[in-house]
Amino acid sequence: MPNEDILTVKELAEYLKIAEKTAYRFASEGKVPGFKVGSAWRFRKSEIDRWIAEQEQKQEGEQK
Structure with missing residues (x-):
């Protein structure tokens, strides 16, 4: 069963x-x-989504 979160x-x-x-x-x-995982990078989609939200907040803070 593939894990689409990774x-x-x-x-x-x-x-x-x-x-x-x-x-x-x-x-x-x-x-x-x-x-x-070994030599291959993997990313949790939920962590990437959280990272995107953080980037957006940083940009909004810089614009003020």
């Missing part, structure tokens, strides 16, 4: 509408919440 780098890139290379760089630099 995203690969490719799926994360598609979800955020960014290049795979950028998604991998963000993960490697700790800019997005993720974890490694």
Whole structure:
């Protein structure tokens, strides 16, 4: 049974509408919440959604 809550780098890139290379760089630099399974990055969709909300709040705070 596939767990759709877990995203690969490719799926994360598609979800955020960014290049795979950028998604991998963000993960490697700790800019997005993720974890490694062996050498492959994985991301919980719920944590990515929370991260997106945090980014939006930061931007709103900067605009004030």
